[in-house]
Amino acid sequence: MADRVLPRKGDRDTGAFFEAADRRELVYKACDDCGTVINPPRARCAKCGGWNTSWKQSAGKARLNTWSVVHQQVHPLFPAPYTIVVVELDDAPGIRYVGYMDGAHDLHEGMAMRVRFEPTEDGGALPQWMPDNAE
Numbered sequence: 001m002a003d004r005v006l007p008r009k010g011d012r013d014t015g016a017f018f019e020a021a022d023r024r025e026l027v028y029k030a031c032d033d034c035g036t037v038i039n040p041p042r043a044r045c046a047k048c049g050g051w052n053t054s055w056k057q058s059a060g061k062a063r064l065n066t067w068s069v070v071h072q073q074v075h076p077l078f079p080a081p082y083t084i085v086v087v088e089l090d091d092a093p094g095i096r097y098v099g100y101m102d103g104a105h106d107l108h109e110g111m112a113m114r115v116r117f118e119p120t121e122d123g124g125a126l127p128q129w130m131p132d133n134a135e
């Protein structure tokens with residue numbers, strides 16, 4: 001069976017995000033001049049036009065924005081049912097990340113979520129999301 005497709009390491013715009021995930025850290029891009037969060041990550045701030053941007057550490061807490069439960073399997077590496085979630089970071093409103101959860105879950109809009117790091121075949125990790133029951 002084939003391995004899951006992994007993100008390309010070293011990409012100039014997204015590479016640092018996946019390198020941080022390999023260290024089990026969640027990061028997001030923001031402008032150092034005006035504070036605007038930048039997603040998808042780019043070198044230049046779309047609000048003020050500045051090039052002074054950097055990666056910020058996130059606490060890994062978020063709110064569930066939306067989700068979809070997939071009941072019909074479309075690929076053997078993703079057995080059904082599974083749930084695709086979209087969360088918005090608590091410490092960086094405007095940054096929304098997509099994640100994968102095994103199985104179907106009892107979810108509701110706005111519920112507290114927290115990051116978990118799913119190990120990958122190359123020894124790294126991908127950020128995924130789970131309900132934060134410590135809410």
Ligand SMILES: [Zn+2]
Pocket residue numbers: 031032033034035036045046047048049050
């Ligand atoms: Zn800016």
